[in-house]
Amino acid sequence: MGFRYLLLAAAIWVGYLIVRHLLRQRLTKPKTTSSQKSVNSVQCKYCGLHLPKEEAVRDGEDHFCNAEHRDAARKQK
Structure with a gap:
């Protein structure tokens, strides 16, 4: 019975890590702006x-x- 709770806690922890990684990746994605000039x-x-x-x-x-x-x-x- 204790083993099930351990597996459930590990699954929740892994899910949390995945969601946190995806959110950080989305927030730090470089945004392209049209204000950048190209120089000849x-x-x-x-x-x-x-x-x-x-x-x-x-x-x-x-x-x-x-x-x-x-x-x-x-x-x-």
């Missing part, structure tokens, strides 16, 4: 650094992270 990025032709297109230095079709790299690439040509 380009790669510096000289060093390979990726940076936002608005911050890049352009030389024709090529993009550079700064004027020094643009000048160094011109000298290599």
